[in-house]
Amino acid sequence: MKYIVVLLLISLTFSTTLFHPNSLKQTIDYSSQGRNWQGNCKSGPKQSPIDVEKYEKIPKSVLKLNYGKNNGKVQFNGSSYYIDVTKNTNKISYTDPETNKSIEYTLKRIIFKVPAEHLIEGTKYDMEAQLVHETSQKTPNNIFIISFFGKATTNQKDVHDFWKNLDFYGTKSSDLSQLKSVLESSGEYFVYEGSQTIPNCVENVVWALFKKPIYTGYHERNAAERLFCKSCMPKGNVRELQLVGDRQIYSYRLPSDS
Secondary structure, eight states: OHHHHHHHHHHHHHHHHSSSTTTTTSOOOOTTTTTTOOTHHHHOSSOSOOEEOOOEEOSSOOEEEEOOOOEEOEEEOSSOEEEEOSOSOOEEEEEOTTTOOEEEEEEEEEEEESSOSSEETTBOOSEEEEEEEEOOSSOSOOEEEEEEEEEEESOGGGSOHHHHTOOTTOSSOEEOTTHHHHHHHHOEEEEEEEOOSSTTOOSOEEEEEESSOEEEEHHHHHHHTTTOOTTTOTTOSOOOOOOOTTOOOEEEEOOTTO
């Protein structure tokens, strides 16, 4: 019995540190946009997503990108489209403004939300790509998620190459080499501490939301939601907005040598 308890405690500890526990094994219930989720999701003080409205501008960037060429196949787990990145060569460096400690995170997965989960100054975009990074360094926030947004357009000439290089049908590998240029084209980004946006809503995430959206085509947006159960997820695979509370949100701009 003692060993069973120990194993159970290890299992519970493991599930609270990884990003999106069981996300590859089960469909997440978005029918009420997370209002029926329990535990941390209901009582946590640092929940995500949020609407970025009030923030403080900081001149020096806390984020450096070290992205190179990479690829991966689009997959679908019943509630989200995602890409597991094939190589561990794409990394970012984040300087914690409170401790001034630099932490390195490695890109592990890209998750697509339709429509966007976060709002930027009251604006809700058509898509949100969440770049999920993890670190092996000792820190309360072992997950770092960079989000950028897609705005649907009927003019295919305006659609960013990033979307054109994705195959949402998963028949071939998708090119991810445009990630760095997407973020650099925006420049300005907002940083806040929050949570994962699925059960158990673990509060171990630093979010960086890039302000300026890139254009996506309606074809790409529709492809990304083609398997959504409309009766199950009438508002998409997004959680409802959470209260910001007394959390601080900071605005930064990428350096030219990011």
